[in-house]
Amino acid sequence: xxxxxxxxxxxxxxxxxxxxxxxxxxxxxxxxxxxxxxxxxxxxxxxxxxxxxxxxxxxxxxxxxxxxxxxxxxxxxxxxxxxxxxxxxxxxxxxxxxxxxxxxxxxxxxxxxxxxxxxxxxxxxxxxxxxxxxxxxxxxxxxxxxxxxxxxxxxxxxxxxxxxxxxxxxxxxxxxxxxxxxxxxxxxxxxxxxxxxxxxxxxxxxxxxxxxxxxxxxxxxxxxxxxxxxxxxxxxxxxxxxxxxxxxxxxxxxxxxxxxxxxxxxxxxxxxxxxxxxxxxxxxxxxxxxxxxx
Numbered sequence: 001x002x003x004x005x006x007x008x009x010x011x012x013x014x015x016x017x018x019x020x021x022x023x024x025x026x027x028x029x030x031x032x033x034x035x036x037x038x039x040x041x042x043x044x045x046x047x048x049x050x051x052x053x054x055x056x057x058x059x060x061x062x063x064x065x066x067x068x069x070x071x072x073x074x075x076x077x078x079x080x081x082x083x084x085x086x087x088x089x090x091x092x093x094x095x096x097x098x099x100x101x102x103x104x105x106x107x108x109x110x111x112x113x114x115x116x117x118x119x120x121x122x123x124x125x126x127x128x129x130x131x132x133x134x135x136x137x138x139x140x141x142x143x144x145x146x147x148x149x150x151x152x153x154x155x156x157x158x159x160x161x162x163x164x165x166x167x168x169x170x171x172x173x174x175x176x177x178x179x180x181x182x183x184x185x186x187x188x189x190x191x192x193x194x195x196x197x198x199x200x201x202x203x204x205x206x207x208x209x210x211x212x213x214x215x216x217x218x219x220x221x222x223x224x225x226x227x228x229x230x231x232x233x234x235x236x237x238x239x240x241x242x243x244x245x246x247x248x249x250x251x252x253x254x255x256x257x258x259x260x261x262x263x264x265x266x267x268x269x270x271x272x273x274x275x276x277x278x279x280x281x282x283x284x285x286x287x288x289x290x291x292x293x294x
Contacts, residue, residue: 001029001030001076001253001254001255002028002029002030002251002252002253003028003029003030003031003032003106003146003148003223003251003252003253003254004026004028004030004031004032004239004249004250004251005031005032005033005034005108005148005149005150005221005222005223005249005250005251006031006032006033006034006221006242006245006247006248006249006250007033007034007035007110007149007150007204007221007245007246007247008033008034008035008036008244008245008247009035009037009245009246009247010035010036010037010038010245011033011036011037011038011043011047011067011069012037012038012042012043012044012047013037013244014244014245015044015046015047017243017244018244019244020046020047020050022242022244023050023071027073028071028073028251029072029073029076030070030071030072030073030076030099030106031053031070031071031072032068032069032070032071032097032106032108032148032149033068033069033070033071033108034067034068034108034109034110034149034150035066035067035110035150036057036058036066036067036068036069037064037065037066037067038057038063038064038067039057039059039060039063039067040057040059042063043057050071052073052074053071053072053073053074054071054072054074054077055069055070055071055072056069056070056081056097056099057069057070058083058084058094058095058096058097059094060092060093060094060095061092061093061094062093065093066093066094066095066110067094067110068094068095068096068097068108068109068110068149069097070097070099070108072099076101078099078100078101078106079100079101079102080099080100081097081098081099081100082097082098082099083096083097083098084096084098085130085131085134086134087130089123090126090127090130093112095109095110095111095112095127096108096109096110096131097109103144104143104144104145104146104225104229105138105143105144105145105146106145106146106147106148107131107135107145107146107147107148107149108148108149109131109147109148109149109150109151110149110150111124111127111128111131111149111150111151111152111153112124112127112152113152113170113171114152114170114171114173114176115169115170115171121170121173124152124170124176125175125176125179128179128183129179132182132183132186135147135188135226136186139187139226144225144226144228144229145188145224145225145226145229146223146224146225146229146252146254147188147222147223147224147225148221148222148223148224148250148252149221149222150204150220150221150247151180151220151221151222152170152171152220153171153172153176153177153179153180153220154166154171154172154177154218154219154220155177155180155181155190155219156177158197158199159202159218159219159220160172160202160217160218160219161200161202161211161215161216161217161218162216171218171220172218183224187226187227187228188224188225188226188227189224189225189226189227189230189233190222190224191222191223191224191225191230191233191236191252192219192222192223192236192237192238192250194230194233194236195233195235195236195237196236200215201219201238201240202215202217202218202219202238202240203217203218203219203220203221203238203240203247203248203250204217204218204219204220204221204246204247204248205217205218205246206246207246212246215240219238221238221247221248221250222250223236223250223251223252225252232254232255233252233253233254234253234254234255235252235253236250236251236252236253237250237251237252238250239251
């Protein structure tokens with residue numbers, strides 16, 4: 001099973017740069033997009049009716065901002081899809097999509113950026129803590145988890161080209177890196193580093209300075225699994241040659257014994273096991289039109 005995550009920096013923009021051609025060629029089983037910057041109603045039909053796939057999108061309160069999307073290939077449909085962490089101050093920004101695949105719970109997340117202000121940095125750190133509480137709760141319930149997305153933090157010096165120059169910049173601050181340490185200490189695995197310990201592997205580059213041409217980048221896009229599920233990993237990778245955004249796709253391949261999709265998924269308003277919010281409820285884009293609860 002091949003899973004890919006990509007911050008597209010605007011799904012309508014990347015659509016004009018060959019996104020669907022890449023998608024049809026790559027044919028991942030699961031594709032999670034971050035920073036879609038569009039409500040589903042704003043998307044062209046071609047993005048909502050991709051042959052062989054079902055899709056879901058969050059709906060941030062603020063149009064043209066944030067947003068996460070999920071595509072799953074026929075035969076790999078989740079049994080349910082939900083939105084948010086159950087905390088309205090975070091869920092209103094449409095940053096989280098959760099899909100239950102029986103063997104694991106998949107979380108696709110666009111984590112906040114803390115560069116704008118001290119207030120947004122505080123918001124980012126509070127989001128981190130709410131996310132960790134959520135996945136830890138899933139683990140206590142006996143569920144395996146896969147987490148992907150733009151985390152907006154480079155963990156170690158190997159994960160960015162110029163660590164010394166960025167030591168006081170959000171994205172590489174001591175408190176952000178310490179949170180990453182804590183997250184992994186809770187029993188989660190940085191999948192890419194399980195397979196690759198080499199430097200110069202990045203997933204984001206500053207477009208203004210044309211940093212991609214010189215590979216002066218940051219690795220801030222990740223796939224994580226819990227340590228028990230990590231034995232199912234067969235590969236983890238970065239696709240730096242895929243253009244269209246200031247980020248490139250990252251992914252994993254897993255072997256998983258059951259993956260019993262093959263049913264119309266249920267769409268619910270919020271994350272699994274939590275109360276329903278007014279915001280975020282989206283229907284699958286697939287033509288089968290699954291039921292919406294609540």
